Amino acid sequence: MTGSKRSISILGSTGSIGTNTLDVVAHLGGRDAFDIVALTGASNIELLAEQARTVGARLAVTADESQYVALRDLLSGSGIEAAAGQSGLLEAASMEADLVMAAIVGTAGLAPTLAAARRGADIALANKECLVAAGELFVGAVKAGGGRLLPVDSEHNAIFQVLEENQRHAVERVILTASGGPFRTFSREQMADVTLETARAHPNWSMGLKISIDSASMFNKALEMMEARHLFGLSPDEVEVIVHPQSIIHSMVGYADGSVLAQLGSPDMRHAIGYALQFPRRGHLPIERLDFAKLARLDFEAPDEDRFPALRLARLAMDRGGVQGAVLNAAKEVALEAFIAGETGFLTMAEITEAVMDELAHLPPASHMEDVFAADLEARHRARAHLG
Numbered sequence: 001m002t003g004s005k006r007s008i009s010i011l012g013s014t015g016s017i018g019t020n021t022l023d024v025v026a027h028l029g030g031r032d033a034f035d036i037v038a039l040t041g042a043s044n045i046e047l048l049a050e051q052a053r054t055v056g057a058r059l060a061v062t063a064d065e066s067q068y069v070a071l072r073d074l075l076s077g078s079g080i081e082a083a084a085g086q087s088g089l090l091e092a093a094s095m096e097a098d099l100v101m102a103a104i105v106g107t108a109g110l111a112p113t114l115a116a117a118r119r120g121a122d123i124a125l126a127n128k129e130c131l132v133a134a135g136e137l138f139v140g141a142v143k144a145g146g147g148r149l150l151p152v153d154s155e156h157n158a159i160f161q162v163l164e165e166n167q168r169h170a171v172e173r174v175i176l177t178a179s180g181g182p183f184r185t186f187s188r189e190q191m192a193d194v195t196l197e198t199a200r201a202h203p204n205w206s207m208g209l210k211i212s213i214d215s216a217s218m219f220n221k222a223l224e225m226m227e228a229r230h231l232f233g234l235s236p237d238e239v240e241v242i243v244h245p246q247s248i249i250h251s252m253v254g255y256a257d258g259s260v261l262a263q264l265g266s267p268d269m270r271h272a273i274g275y276a277l278q279f280p281r282r283g284h285l286p287i288e289r290l291d292f293a294k295l296a297r298l299d300f301e302a303p304d305e306d307r308f309p310a311l312r313l314a315r316l317a318m319d320r321g322g323v324q325g326a327v328l329n330a331a332k333e334v335a336l337e338a339f340i341a342g343e344t345g346f347l348t349m350a351e352i353t354e355a356v357m358d359e360l361a362h363l364p365p366a367s368h369m370e371d372v373f374a375a376d377l378e379a380r381h382r383a384r385a386h387l388g
């Protein structure tokens, strides 16, 4: 720590979570309150350089090696160091900082986040793929490093807020809320030929492209079921999902006495981010306050696993255990990229994912991180074969 300032690095600072994090940092006092150590991005180096100058970061890293010289030029005269590629990302994660915001999208976030965890930083975790793919190995690495794991995914942040640490033995279930996304009321036939533009338009939350489409297919909720399981040490049948179209209840915990504790708020990621940045203190955040008279009602409906098979696949992956989470995630990422590129249909994403999960159901559980990366690679390879 530098004096009383909290030092932080943001992996994925140019994304939706990253820019929201910098917004919260500015609200909480900016450079007077935080020492920003490293920022990382990928292709958007203009924004990355501008962010680094604004907050006075020490290191700015682009994941894209071919952008290194351009980034270095953008930073010239600022005293901010530039780096690129996987080694640059690992360098950013390994620099001394009290807290690391893990906000890279997809499996690409796993290795850098792991490096930060091993170093002992507190991890503000937006990158759910770390837990989906590496589960207990990732949780174990954070524990061994000695840092805290602070969930930033809104549902898990909500559960973290209402899960009474000294009453864990009495937790019966966690209930993840799902908005249902833009296709909540669509038939399967209607979903078969939806476009990228309709799939990316989330009714309540403003998020990055991939997670928005994962929300439309409910693969996001599938990942979140696995994320919750590992974060809170639950068995698969203790993780429930309920569709709640208004996204006001961010999630709930059910206890042995029948009580259900919920966390409510406006659908604004800056809440969960601000909670993680200030934990265990609750400071002021610029979030729209709930007006219950205006809300008038909160609705709930059971999720439909026929129209949203991703939920069934999450249960299958949890029941099978081993590296099925890594396989589901990697196959889904390949299928998702193909959907974004217009190369495959919306419903095909789940079909390809399930086929690859079945093909790789025999893989043994991971004893090392290398096993996770190997399962990830093999699943990508298989998913591409299905795409032809």
Ligand code: NAD
Pocket (backbone or CB within 6 Å): 011, 012, 013, 014, 015, 016, 017, 018, 040, 041, 042, 043, 044, 063, 089, 102, 103, 104, 105, 106, 108, 109, 126, 127, 128, 129, 152, 153, 154, 205, 206, 207, 208, 209, 210, 211, 269
């Ligand atoms: P995004 O696409 O908006 O931003 C992703 C960030 O990662 C950017 O900084 C981008 O430059 C960087 N990046 C992309 N590819 C990379 C690569 N190969 N290597 C290194 N860096 C790379 O994504 P987002 O919506 O901010 O989501 C980030 C993570 O947070 C995801 O894991 C997502 O599931 C999770 N999350 C996001 C939200 C949300 O509201 N956006 C909510 C909950 C959880």
Ligand code: MG
Pocket (backbone or CB within 6 Å): 153, 154, 155, 224
């Ligand atoms: Mg979420």
